[in-house]
Amino acid sequence: MSARVLVVDDVPANVKLLEARLSAEYFDVMTAANGTEALAICRRAECDIILLDVMMPDMDGFEVCRRLKTDPATHHIPVVMVTALDSPADRNRGLEAGADDFLTKPVSDVVLIARVRSLTRLKMMTDELRMRAITSLEIGMQAPERSAVADTGKGGRILLVDDRQSSYERLATQLAAEHTVDVEPNPTEALFHAAEGNYDLLIVSLDLNNFDGLRLCSQARSLERTRHVPILAIADAENSTRLLRGLEIGVNDYLLRPIDKNELLARARTQIRRRRYTDHLRDNVQNSIExxxxxALTGLHNRRYMESHLATLAEQASTRGKPLALMILDIDYFKSINDNYGHDAGDDVLREFAVRVRKSIRGIDLACRYGGEEFVIVMPETDLHVAGMVAERLRRSIAGEPFAIHKGTKRIEVTISIGLTTLEKKGEAVADVLKRADTALYRAKHDGRNRVVSQAA
Structure with missing residues (x-):
């Protein structure tokens, strides 16, 4: 895996050692001798992961990490502290500063490379989501970076999978100080529980009786509903090899027993913060697509979608030898509604019109706002006679009940004119069908409005 690793250490010998280890695994290695230099490199988005020493002259690693994690431009970059400090207090201080891991020197090559690979995979996935979400900024949606920086990581929903009562009772009590915790002592039920529970974090013991905890982790990664839920694995010290294997199959983080409460809570917060951030990114991508x-006003599909989707529906109709009906609807005297009652009233009419349209058509029908007060409805597998019945029902629905405007304080009469046609000839151009429906609409308006006019192919 090619990735850019930034090694930050003021001791040249330490830098050369880490550079040699990482280069041997084909990582692209950058170096910085102090925190100020490291922060500048990160702000220029020149690295994918940071290996950070703690004891440095200008500012220590804790402060560097804190600044990285509180800056919206750099908070998503994984930070691994690699230091000679080995006390629980130092470890917790690093995790509280936002570090993704805290490795004590001397670090084995296997552990170091496994951790770098795991966090790099995560960073690259996040980068892809961030790139896709850039469009959301261009259409006015809020970027999630600032909320991610402010997120405490507390208040998450956690599923703890552990079949040793003394263990899960202690862990659940510790986690309950900041989160809602469900315990699943039966590993065979854990995957179903996880899929249905909408959890922010799975904590899985790898020392289950008569069950392979790694297989459960692997299954969680392969199931759609749990694919993106972070996994924190817990194991006895002698199972460190299995933990490294877990990182390869998608485990996000791990803890070795005996477990320090503060470290447990810090690692849980880190994973939950990341889950919320990536969920926000995915939501932004989905919302930007929608x-x-x-x-935006009516909630119906827009003209761009109609033009691309109509061509597909027409091709399917021609291939299967099925009819396809199309109607263009125009709200009568809509300009006078805006002129007499204001544009807010016009918007009220358009929104309510869309509601009534949805109630009058089938789920397979395509309803779009064509522009202004014009709308298009496409009805697959519908001939001219049936489409005419639907159009007349819709016309009566609009004319039969006044529209509420100005927050319901006033009601006004609204009518529509409809031009209707069908695609009958195989291979007929969509533009010709639209033109024919538009011609029928013109006749409806010319003949007095509030009516349906059909025009056969």
Whole structure:
């Protein structure tokens, strides 16, 4: 895996040692001799992961990590502290500063490379989501970086999978200080429980009786509902080899027994913060896709979506020899509604019109706002006669009940004119169908409005 690793240490011998280890595994290694230099490199987005020493002259590693994790531009970069400090207090201080891991020198090559690979995979996945979410900024959606920096990581929902009562009771009590915790002592039920529970974190013991905890982790990664839920593995010290194997199959973090309460809580917060951030990124991507094809005012599909999707529906109809009906709807005298009652009233009418349209058509039908007060409805597998019945029902639905405007303080009469046609000839151009429906709409308006006019192919 090619990734850019930044090694930050003021001791040249330490830098050369780490550089040699990482270069042998084909990582691209950058170096910085102090915290100020490291922060500048990170702000320029020149690295994928940071290996950070603690004891440095200008500012210590704890302060460097804190600054990285509180800066919206750099908070997503994984930080691994690699230091000679080995007390629980130092470890917890590093994790509280936002470090993703805290490795004590001397660090074995296997452990170091496994951790770098695991965090690099995570960083690259996050980068892809961040790139896709850039569009959301361009259409006015809020970026998640600032909320991610402010997130405490508390208040998460955790599923603890452990079949040793003394162990899970102690862990659940410790975690309950900051989170909602469910315990699943039966590992065969754990995957179903995880899939249904909408959890922010899975904590899995790898020392289960008569069950392979790594297999459970692997299954969680392969199941759609749990694929993105972070996993924190717990094991006895002699099972460190299995933990490294777990990092390869998708475990996000691990703890060795005996477990320090503060470290447990710090690592849980880190994983939950990251889960919330990536979920926000995915939501932004999904929302930007929906906004690109949806009319913001009415919630119907927009013209761009209609033009691309209509071609597909027409091709399917031609291939299967099925009819396809298309109607163009225009709200009568809509300009006078805006002029007499204001544009807010016009928006009220458009929103309510969309609601009534949805109630009058089937789920397979395509309803779009074509522009202004014009709308298009495409009805697959529908002939001209049936489509005419639907159009007349919709016309009566609009004309039969006044529209509420100005927050319900006033009601006004609204009518629509509809031009209707069908795609009958195989291979007929979509533009010709739209033109024919538009011609029928013109006739409906010319003949007095509030009516349906059909025009056969």
């Amino acid at each position: 906004m690109a094809i949806t009319d």
